[in-house]
């Protein structure tokens with residue numbers, strides 16, 4: 104039997120990709136597609152499905168096994184409140200959360216399954232595993248720098264994925280990103296300190312998403328890089344993980360949990 108999936112912010116770039124992936128996945132069925140109340144798509148049919156764009160979230164969620172959300176932090180917070188009210192598991196792909204948003208997700212995860220995924224690509228999540236391995240082996244001796252590039256429309260920086268890469272490296276090294284991260288060096292008249300993790304951000308054109316981490320030793324440099332070729336990798340990962348999430352117990356999950364369960 105297929106899993107009934109609702110898509111929040113279905114009008115967005117990622118929302119549209121998720122709709123396409125659902126249409127390609129025989130284990131998935133679209134149960135609802137949400138847009139804002141005054142959106143031009145409201146009431147129109149979703150291409151390839153017998154569903155119309157709707158703004159009545161609670162009604163749509165009540166008839167769904169899981170919801171996928173790629174929107175903005177405040178919109179995700181509002182969605183998660185509705186998902187708790189209807190007991191609908193939620194995969195949240197939005198990035199740029201502040202503590203208040205994350206706290207809302209943590210509270211919700213006591214009542215429903217919540218998968219927080221700043222990056223839903225299977226390849227990026229494999230990269231996180233490789234980074235932890237590299238950090239354990241050489242991280243204490245290496246100068247670590249994280250460079251990321253995204254399209255000019257992206258509003259948060261560094262990307263959620265870049266921050267997550269930093270966190271995974273710090274976890275492997277037994278430290279915390281807040282203590283090691285350096286987000287800018289302008290005006291700093293001092294050399295690089297041992298243990299710093301530097302972040303560099305590029306925003307240009309329509310770059311989908313690139314992340315590179317370098318571990319620079321005295322005599323060699325190791326570089327681990329992931330490059331998204333198109334948005335399908337995020338949408339495909341989100342749909343397959345959402346299908347898994349639909350049958351999990353309440354709790355806070357990550358893409359790592361989903362991959363480990365395969």
Ligand SMILES: NC(=O)c1ccc[n+]([C@@H]2O[C@H](COP(=O)([O-])OP(=O)(O)OC[C@H]3O[C@@H](n4cnc5c(N)ncnc54)[C@H](OP(=O)(O)O)[C@@H]3O)[C@@H](O)[C@H]2O)c1
Nearest residue numbers: 112114115116117173174178196197198220221222223337
């Ligand atoms: N996890 C991942 O792998 C991954 C991959 C790519 C992107 N992302 C993240 O996903 C998010 C969306 O990215 P995108 O490229 O799809 O952006 P986008 O094209 O700008 O779409 C944003 C969507 O959010 C909706 N929205 C904005 N404010 C809202 C509100 N207050 N209430 C309800 N809906 C609201 C927009 O609706 P309107 O059409 O009405 O404006 C639109 O549907 C971003 O945080 C991005 O960083 C994550």
